[in-house]
Amino acid sequence: KKKVEITKEQQTLMKIIVDAYNRHQIPQDVAKKLLQDQYSAEENFLLLTEMATSQVQVLVEFTKNIPGFLSLDREDQIALLKGSAVEAMFLRSAQVFSRKMPSGHTEVLEERIRKSGISEEFITPMFNFYKSIGELQMVQEEQALLTTITILTPDRPYVKDQQAVERLQESMLDLLGKLCVLQHPQEPQYFARLLGRLTELRTLNHYHAEMLTSWRTNDHKFTPLLCEIWDVQ
């Protein structure tokens, strides 16, 4: 059996991605806020739009640290950001939800999210995704690479030079594949399971605009940045 090994430059790439991923996290911890108080549907909607707006800002900063991203065509960079922002937000939410918490906290958090103002029909698919991410128990390297791979999806709308994006994504996929083998030697299919989550993530993309417009609040106000990124207003 050929020994799987991460090259020197892949080590460097990994360090750059993980450092950038950890540096560009939203300062205020929404889970802590939600565990402290019960908010109204209006307050939750405001909190959601604030979280999503700052998430897009940190996503832009994060992509600047992906080796090769800034060498892509400028308009393609925008198309990749626009195309992946919602998925990155759900991936982030899933990682926040799946974090190890003192016993009983996850249940309280789940309850608060169920009652947040989101309409019933979206709760099951959203939590199915969160739980399937939680089951994987990803280490931070895998989380950072999975987000990077999501951003570097070549077939987003309006991407012109798909080959250039494919080349970047391939080097991230190669690295993630090796990491999975080294990190989960007992589970040869772990890498495939991880990539399967990206397919599930795309289905959440279809729901997100309706999730927002059907939120139980009278005033669905969005920031200009969210109007850009979400198909709303």
Ligand SMILES: COc1ccc(-c2nc3ccccc3n2[C@H](C(=O)Nc2c(C)cccc2C)C2CCCCC2)c(OC)c1
């Ligand atoms: C589009 O519809 C959504 C999207 C996300 C969530 C969501 N799942 C979460 C899982 C764990 C913790 C919080 C979670 N959120 C929201 C949140 O802020 N997500 C979040 C964002 C947006 C950016 C960065 C990082 C995160 C976590 C809370 C916003 C305030 C009401 C309750 C949900 C959601 O819940 C109903 C509905």
